[in-house]
Amino acid sequence: MRRGGYGCQTGCQTGCQAMSSVKPCVQQAQKNDCAKEDRIFGMPIAMAYVPWQKWCDLYDAEKGFAKGTIFQELDKPFKGMGGCCR
Structure with a gap:
């Protein structure tokens, strides 16, 4: 499972800009190879x-x-x- 590059260093500094201006950064993050596999897929998110x-x-x-x-x-x-x- 891919997480779309979230948590990876993409080099895109968007801050709190409008969603339309974030799109190039998201596309760059999806191309990033650091999130190809999800090692925690199938595990519970948290237990409290x-x-x-x-x-x-x-x-x-x-x-x-x-x-x-x-x-x-x-x-x-x-x-x-x-x-x-x-």
């Missing part, structure tokens, strides 16, 4: 462990709306890009 959410320590509706969650245990500080301390 998600614990049950406990309905305790809830914010009231107004505070929960302002915080973005009603669960106090999910109210974590935003640490910036990547989630690491800087």
